[in-house]
Amino acid sequence: MKRVLLWFLVICSLLALLLTALGFELKRRWEQPLAISEEGLLFELKQGDSLNSVAHRLVDQGLLDQPYMLTLYGRLTGLDSRLQRGEYLLPHGLKQAELLELLLSGNVVQYQVTIPEGLTLRQALELLARQESLERSLDGLEDGRIAALTKNYPSPEGLFLPETYRYVRGDSDWNILQRAFAAMQRLLAEEWQDRDDELPLASPYEALVLASIIERETGVASERGEIAGVFVRRLNKGMRLQTDPTVIYGLGSEFDGNLRRSHLRDEENPYNTYRHHGLPPSPIALPGAAAIHAALHPKDGDTLFFVARGDGSHVFSATLDAHQRAVRKYQLRRRADYRSTPQPEVK
Structure with missing residues (x-):
């Protein structure tokens, strides 16, 4: 009996040692x-x-x-x-x-994509399509979902807020676009509610159109309000905006990098603000929050013209004579085919 008990104790001890060793091994593997x-x-x-x-x-x-x-x-x-x-x-x-x-x-893992201000919608879609971590589901501008989302507007251009958007793998370009549309709707509604008085803008959409022009014309952020002021004063006075970016947008794929005088005289281009009064039919780019704010809160003043210095900044003038002097000083000496924006009437 004692021998059986002894063997039992030995076996139990061995099992205990084995279980302890196994426990340590499992703990080692787990850690x-x-x-x-x-x-x-x-x-x-x-x-x-x-x-x-x-x-x-x-x-x-x-x-x-x-x-x-x-x-x-x-x-x-x-x-x-x-x-x-x-x-x-x-x-x-x-x-x-x-x-x-x-x-x-x-x-x-969180990814992010930044849609820069001033891109066209087509360019923004191409940017989204290049994101490897983002599922591509949109068929370019012709995708029916874009048309359905923006059905209450003349064009989908400009209706998506350029911003940095975070996403995870499995999200799609369509998801980002929906968020950008909703963000623009919220921002535009907030800015329109707080707009300055006596603006020549009948709707938030017109503010968006103007903001897109301001976006394309602004090279130095501090001048954004002054550029907005020039365009607002020209609209209030019934002057044509005469801005190159609208003409270029209307030319589409026809534009080869050289804006010719024939382009400025073309009355068939609805975006030709050298020939047509008022705002163009739609935005010409995706304006950012700062450009929208500037369109609805333009800087006071009397300037009606501006010309590029060549470093991204502009010289602003209140009279045509002063503007022409600035054109001669900063640009005509540099290249003969220069056009300022806005410039004098095209005859």
């Missing part, structure tokens, strides 16, 4: 960092993934030596249903326990 480089690793948790599939993918990629601990943990805890889908950055030194915390956190 062992995955074989991730110092740069980290992008890992996408896809729809339908479980801890079992995640573990096997990590083994296949050589990051984990065996899948069983993660798989067993997932089955015992039922955490599979709580995994947050998306793309994660797995850092160097990440342990299995930390991996699990990360996949439950939803702290997925």
